[in-house]
Amino acid sequence: MAEILVLVDHVDGTVRKPTLELLTLARRLGEPSAVYLGPGADTATDVLGTYGAQKVYVVDAPDVAEHLVTPAVDALTQIAASSGPAAVLLPSSLDGKEIAARLAVRLEAGLITDAVDITADEDGRPVTEQSVFAATYQVTAHVTEGVPVITVKPNATAPEPAPATPVVEKVDVTFDPAATATRVLSRTPRVGGDRPELTEADIVVSGGRGVNGAENFAVIERLADALGAAVGASRAAVDAGWYPHSHQVGQTGTQVSPQLYIAAGISGAIQHRAGMQTSKTIVAVNKDADAPIFELADYGVVGDLFKVLPQLAEEIDRRRG
């Protein structure tokens, strides 16, 4: 069966959920082989195997932490040359997309980014689905030349276990000279707190201009905690300095596709819609009955978010007893 390379996204050995989604998608196309960069592969191998990795390529060298992007490109280029994969899947993160871009140039292969689904055609080749033009169009596409290099957005599929015992293969990679690399001077991990990550959350509660102040975001957080949700913010709220940019949902922020998206005090400008309109269920709370966000909403409340949200949070707590 064809080998499918999956680049593992991890934080010090803890594999992030989008990687499990990639392994799940890879099984539709062939046998997944995980490519793991950096230390901590021993702890990661179990979970990679649980989600169907038949093989784990491990590249552990100082270059991986010292430089951005290019060590992964060097590793994938070398592994692809020796293993002849039928596709390479990467997460649609900043780094993932850049790695994919450089890899496609090196392999002279076609590149598809931001896939929201992958299926196999009758010959087993990947067919991708993407949301484009601020998610107003659904596009299916395929790579016509070379090894398909595909980046996949978080939440493209639900991770499904398919236990395997992976063969672990250590790989010595010849890295490009440092002069063409980007040095990492410092790395400050973001303190995530107890809430789920925005891209991975099943439920997202977002606040916009209507929240009207940094301190008022407590109302959004209160509801998010009642639902076990991540907190998002519109560009207007972020630009006003009310909530950190890492929570911005939209075209130039994070694009999310949760099961449930609650937009509070958000009018629904195109910039914001582009980041959330593929959500399965959308709820809007806004004072302005004419706000375009209501066009997307499965359920909308025209009203004051400072009344509706606390009442909702209390009612959820009550129903849960």
Add this chain to the structure above:
Amino acid sequence: MKIVVCVKHVPDATADRTFTEDGTTDRDAVDSVLSELDEYAVEQALRITESGVDAEVTYLTVGPDDAKDALRKALAMGGDRAIHVSDDDIQGSDALGTSLVLAKAIERHGFDLVVCGMASTDGSMGVVPAMLAERLGVPAVTHLDELAISIEDGSVTGRREGESATVRVQGTLPAVVSVTDRSGDARYPSFKGIMAAKKKPVETLDLADLDIEPEWTGRSAARSAVDTAAKRPPRAKGEIVADEGAGGVGLAAFLTAKKFA
């Protein structure tokens, strides 16, 4: 130093964009503009020249005739000259083909720094800066919220907000950088700037000028193809209620029915 800013003329993102029958972006259906996200790249290049670095700013675009409008808009903001690569054989290029044309034009012109926006507002892949760096054999210092050039060290340093960490990154010049919409508000062209832009030189090149064989670019060279493009069905009309005191409770009932709470 020589700064090249890559800009793209794109269908207005606030209009109803669509596809042609062959699965490429329909560029005639709506008005086109300088991609909003490229304005931040123009702004950062101009700020470098204003910070005392002796630099010439050249804008580069690839596209049909009217792509010149994007160059004029950029020139009206500031900068010195522009290069317009236009050739019928480029039409339908994927990011790989486009990055090849851009890289050849940048090499021909010479460069110390290439500045790009974080992504175009139409294709929005955000991969061209990395592809350019790969083709030019230089570092890519990308997605910067903030950047600084050091002529003494011959380096560019910046701050990048990744998914899980804030990373300070540095590359040796020459380099390719890309900047985000948080790098600093782009200036509006002044009347004087608009008038001055009309006199600034715009050089037009075709594929032959860049020693690019026609079969290396365009739709036939694209390594991916769109099979279907369908407008997303409008979302089913939802239930909109006015809050008359129990809006939160009603919403809770909806969420419970959907098994979210």
